[in-house]
Amino acid sequence: MTADVSIERIVHPDILSCAPDTPLSVAAQRMVAARCSSILVEDKGTIIGIWTEHDVLALDASDPKTFLAPISEHMTSPVKTIPITAGLGEAALRFREEKVRHFLAVDDAGACKGIVTQTDIVLNQGIEYYLSLREVHAVLNRRVPLVASHLSLGEAVHTMRDARTDAIVVVYPDGSHGILTERDVMRLVGASQPGANVGELASRPLITVAVNASLYHARTEFTERHIRHLGVTGADGELLGLVTFSDILASIEHDYVHQLRETLKEREHSLALSMQHQRLATKVFESTLEGIIVTNAQRIIESVNPAFTQITGYKAHEVIGQTPAMLSSGRHDATFYQKMFDELAANGHWQGEIWNRRRNGEVYPEWLTINTVRNDEGQIVNYVGVFADITKRKAAEEQMQFLAYHDGLTGLPNRGLFLDRLHHAVSHAHRNHTIVAVMFIDVDNFKPINDTLGHHIGDQLLQTVAQRLVASVREADTVARLGGDEFTIILESIADPGDVPLVAQKIVDTVSQPMRIDGHDITTTVSVGLSLYPIDSEHAEDLIRHADMAMYMSKKGGRNHYRFFTADMKQLVAERPVAT
Structure with missing residues (x-):
């Protein structure tokens, strides 16, 4: 890796600019001619905005009039700036954190010195x-x-x-x-x-x-x-x-973090690092996306890196001289921290998930690694903590967990979760001598609507049907989507079997109400089949098959209706394969 040179060496001093009333089409022509990914908007010598290739996606590309609008109506303002003296590592961190591709480089007086792009960083990092x-x-x-x-x-x-x-x-x-x-x-x-x-x-x-x-x-x-x-x-x-x-660029940042960890391991064995390693550690310390906090043996904070400030909101002067306890969220008791200190003393390191508090009071999860640094006599002289904000990762894990058991289009329980809840409902009904109703629901004439109006209309129709089904039953009941245009419902703890047909009719009536989707007035209906535990069967799989057969008979009988399973349908059940 190269030394962390400043962006002054790679900034583009020749700035492409235009007036606020410049039509978008003219600005675009100038950008294409200059092979430039952005154009600055200048008014009376002052930069007031920027328009980039990414911003073009916000336009209505189907309307030619859009291209004649003045650029001032679509520019991004104010323009994000970066000091001309900033290092490449700091710039890489800013690009990653602020999710932009262009920075306006300015001097100490705020004067514009040029443009630096994400591409410039990749081409000048020296990490071949x-x-x-x-x-x-x-x-x-x-x-x-x-x-x-x-x-x-x-x-x-x-x-x-x-x-x-x-x-x-x-x-x-x-x-x-x-x-x-x-x-x-x-x-x-x-x-x-x-x-x-x-x-x-x-x-x-x-x-x-x-x-x-x-x-x-x-x-x-x-x-x-x-x-x-x-x-x-x-x-x-x-x-x-x-x-x-x-x-x-993301790969470069990964390598910085990896090199930092290797450097910290070497510091455990010796404080006499070579100047080359010291420069590398400093570069990575300043540019890594992971927060770093260094304390002395008494756990008094001596230094933090820029990523620490990005994550916690605390600037270096606000925490130096304090202890990491100022970050405590209050979620962990004294026993938690005592185990941490005991492991540090015994093994020289600790790693785990911990909840801390930002400067604005927000509590967040982080993955923290702490290493001890010892001198030649074996005495602890420093603790080095490296941590990452895992808020997004945990949210992603929760989302993945949700999607494993729910339908991605409607958010309803999927087949796996439906079967699990049905087995649970049958077991509960067996213990408490109650009734469970299983409904198998098919949207009538869905395929013609989907094929004629398009899949995006079909998807919205299924979402609307799902919402109406959920609104038609109790909160404790389960509405699931098995796939395609097929839905199922579990009605638990039924005290009066006479309530079931009332619910079924409510569903038929509710779904059949007209709906307006993307300018289309659509009316659809459903065919519903029902089976009851323990009247029709004491086994979950049989209840599903019986409800499916009853639905088939309802659809065969004219649609927009419900049918209960009857014994004379069993032969048809055996002859017709159904989903279970």
């Missing part, structure tokens, strides 16, 4: 050795939207905006691929071409690299071809996803 050791698959993004070549530009931009991505892969009828990026959309805005489809507008063919290629090779492709996206293919030529300049 690290990139050569890492392969593309380590940073591969497999969740890139794929769209058909006949899609309109407006729909494509909408897809990119919803997916929060700067590129989409275009699939052609012959199976080949192209790519549409923010830069392509910018070029089309400048040319005022909103009507064409993405197949005509995308760059084709999609330039690719192998999934086992090195990141150094990928970066070389980026720089030599002047592109920011590469397709990634597997051994069989299948397109697996995309890799971008941003992925390279």
